[in-house]
Amino acid sequence: MKPYSILNNLVFLNIETANDSKLINIDAVKIKDKVVTKFNKDAEPSEVKEELKNFSEGLPLVCHASKSDFNIEGEFLDLLELVAILFPELPEFNLQYLKNRFVPQGEYRSVSEEMVEVINYVISSFYYENGYAIPMSILELEQWNWYKYISSVNMDDVKCFANNKPAALENKEKEPYPVFALKDYERLFENEAIWKRGGRSYTLRPQQRDAAKVIREGLEKGKITIMEAPTGLGKSMAYLLPSIIYTHLKQEKVILSTNTKGLQGQLVDKDIPNILEALDLKRDVNYTLIKGKSNYLCFNSFEDIEYPTDMKTLLGYVYLKRLLTEKQFGDIEEISEDIKEKFNLNKLLEQCFCDSELCDVDSCRYKERCYYALKVEALKEAQLVVVNHSLLLKWPYQSVAPLQNIVVDEAHNLTKEAYDTFERNLISYEFEKFLDDIYDSKGKNGYLYYLSKRTKKENLPLSQIESGIGACKNQIIRIKASFENYISTSGISREYNIKEHFNKLNPKIADIMEQLDYLKDDISSFNMDLEKTINALKNISTLEKDKRLKILGEKVENMNDYLMLLEEVHSQVEEDYCFYFEVDRNFNWWKISSIPLDVSGAFYEKVLKGVNSCLFLSATLSTDKGYNNLRNILGINISSSENKEIVEVPPIKPIFKYKEKSAVYVVQGMDPNDADAFSEEMEEFILELLNNVEGNIIILFTSIKRLKLFKEKAAEKLKSIGIDIVESKKDIEKLKLREGRYILLGSKGFFEGIDIPGDTMATVVLDKLPNINGKEPFYKSLIDRNIEKGKNYWNAYAAVNFPIVSIDLKQIYGRIIRTEYDYGALFILSKFESNNSTVRRLEKQLYGVPIIRKNKFQIFKDLNYRRVRWKQINLYKIMKEVKVSLNKSILEKKPKDIEKFINEFMALEYSKRHLKYDVDIQLEGKLEIYICGEKVNLGVSRKNIEEYFRDIYYKR
Secondary structure: OOOOOOOOOEEEEEEEEOOOOOOEEEEEEEEEOOEEEEEEEEEOHHHHHHHHHHHHOOOOEEEOOOOOOOOOOOOEEEHHHHHHHHOOOOOOOOHHHHHHHHOOOOOOOOHHHHHHHHHHHHHHHHHHHOOOOOOHHHHOOOOOOOHHHHOOOOHHHHHHHHHOOOOOOOOOOOOOOOOOOHHHHHHHHHOHHHHHHHHOOOOOOHHHHHHHHHHHHHHHOOOEEEEEOOOOOOHHHHHHHHHHHHHHHHOOOEEEEEOOHHHHHHHHHHHHHHHHHHOOOOOOOOEEEOOOHHHEEOHHHHHOOOOOOOHHHHHHHHHHHHHHHHOOOOEHHHOOHHHHHHOOHHHHHHHHEOOOOOOOHHHOOOOOOOHHHHHHHHHHHOOEEEEEHHHHHHOOOOOOOOOOEEEEOOHHHHHHHHHHHHOEEEEHHHHHHHHHHHOEOOOOEOHHHHHHOOOOHHHOOHHHHHHHHHHHHHHHHHHHHHHHHHHHHOOOOOOOOEEEEOOOOOHHHHHHHHHHHHHHHHHHHHHHHHHHHHHHHHOOHHHOOOHHHHHHHHHHHHHHHHHHHHHHHHHOOOOOEEEEEEEOOOOOOEEEEEEEOOOHHHHHHHHHOOOOEEEEEEOOOOEOOEOHHHHHHOOHHHHHHOOOOEEEEOOOOOOOOHHHHEEEEEEOOOOOOOHHHHHHHHHHHHHHHHOOOOOEEEEEOOOHHHHHHHHHHHHHHHHHOOEEEEOOHHHHHHHHOOOOEEEEEEOHHHOOOOOOOOOOEEEEEEOOOOOOOOOOHHHHHHHHHHHHOOOOHHHHHHHHHHHHHHHHHHHHHOOOOOOOOOOEEEEEOOOOOOOOHHHHHHHHHOOOOOEEEEOHHHHHHHHHHHHHHHHHHHHHHHHHHHHHHHHHHOOOOOHHHHHHHHHHHHHHHHHHOOOOOOEEEEOOOOOEEEEOOEEOOOHHHHHHHHHHHHHHHHOO
């Protein structure tokens, strides 16, 4: 018989605290001398603390993730820490994930018992994978508090659990692939046998098939295609199917560019492999995800890290070592945020990522094992390549994988990325680091410092170099003082960072301009000394192949870029440019920038020129003037003049019934411009809203100040009624939970990318319409440019603002409905009046969704009516979907049990659709249906509903 626990003389402890921090539940399992004792209490902390102490008998306490705030004395062992060291490659470390990953399915257990099971299977799996021996890397952790436990386990117990793991699925004979021809492309959507193979569910979507046809024609005929494909169409499959078949038949690469990591992960982990499996192309089509160098860990850099002396840093060091050397894993972004915090990894990661300058794959001694080198090699062979927009705009892999065919998903983000990519700037702290990377004698660092150690110092002008660096750094300080003086004498508020136009004709910034000129002189002088030094080094034969010498030469070119920027800011003769400065509100740093107002030519040259085909698509891409904004900004019109056919697909009609299952409520009488008063009014409104909606809520802010004020005002009150506030993107998953209630507070970065299916989150609140700030330097420059073309100010503002605000608003609204069963409401807490021309145009972008402008009492009354109606629509829809299976399921049920069975059956179907079943169907006697405890007036639907249940129940 297998033991209850591999480990001995430990207490496995779980503490649950209610939102009011008063009521708690403690459950624990004690393993002492292989004897198992359990403990479970619901009580106040003061009452149970002594009991738990007596129960524990001084044994170490095993908890998951961290030591509880509940003050208990004793040694704590962290389960998360153990699993992370033994299995560093895991993407998650929450208890539910670990259970699913390691533990065979079994009966329900308490959390503490689940922890015992997880550790049993984690340790047994670890030993099984390592040949029942401890790897050398773990031996470095002899002082770790877990070491004595994992190193002294009984191997018979370990093997017992290892042998008890679920057996691998046998290689059963797979069902034969249905007969089809790849060249049929989009007609394959109609062949259900392909997609239902293996028990998958599938429903033909004509709009998806038709979109795929247009995309295929764009690939085959070398077109540039622009398409708005709404949520629910299945746009990923619409472009992946033709892309996969095309790349297989024509042997041309297809680059798939997205904006978010979430979509990249979905493509490479799910969508692409599923389609390749369905089409039987897994052996024929290679695909990969590639990022910029700095996203990967580097073997060479890791070896240069100073060996840690404290245990926390050593744990992080061993974690990275195992990740790199034993798991052959090197993607920094895939490391869990919890682990970065747990092991204080950020400092270590800064020392061992692939340096974009220092890294040379071809000459690296770790080339055969280097994760990044393997990614580049995979890039050469891959037919499908997944990237992000930022990398696409830079595309450093042209020699390895030339841009042939491009699919840009989430294309609405590409315009902003283009401006960001082609902006040039000088940021004070980055420039100081740039100088230190060249030569830092005090820190014993820098490329030149290293090279000087390999030769005779007297032959190099190191004193001039050091003097030049010192002059540049001193000038940085003087420029900071000039900015500080300008801001203080001008009476500029320091509530936020200061961001202004850099107008050389403004006499108030004359001193700043003068100090920047001095910096330009210092950089120029320093650069000359650096070039002399490099020439001297080139004459030393022992340094001939040292890549640091090559990098120093590149540093000179970078310095020239800084000089060009300073010259541009000084002269400002370049047309269609925005010159601005930004200063940290605490004067910690300053920045000067130059942004081209027209990036069309640069984008065309960098991306579009020479491509065979390109597809731009998104769920929110058009404005009221179609795709003109996208065409103009990204130089698509240039392609037209180069005889490239441009196809603009009219926006595809929505898949979901937005008009029937959602509403936009405009709350009257609130003024976001008075931030203090607004925070109080908003607190009152949110508290009322919580009583009128179910589930979790997203509150989005266009102002960080309003977000902070609301949180300060409302946090305590919300906590007292059991509402948790979350603000991190890693907490978005909590919005899917039904246990407890959550409010997510987010700013512009949360306007998109939140995908919560079902009714756990059906409410979004927006503080104010996300119009642009016309005084912000970049937007002001665009507006001024339109004025110069003859427009009045408001028309010029609208030309810049509307494409941005319309897409933002559609993205915000899009958080509500993610599936055909979703429903919900968007609340706007500011003026959204129909007499405003911009608002009228925006209403046309919102799919005909009803806009209700009333006071709070009337709004909540309307909402409660609609909410029941939305749930009624779902009920009728699901009833139709399950009628056949429900009928079959009740054949052997007794008549008196059918009513209960139907409700249980429907509850299960609701859960499959991420919905809460708050319906009560009563059949005995007169048919009655209750939703949320309220009797539903079936009205005109009564006949159909009665016939439905007559077929199932009465006729039987």
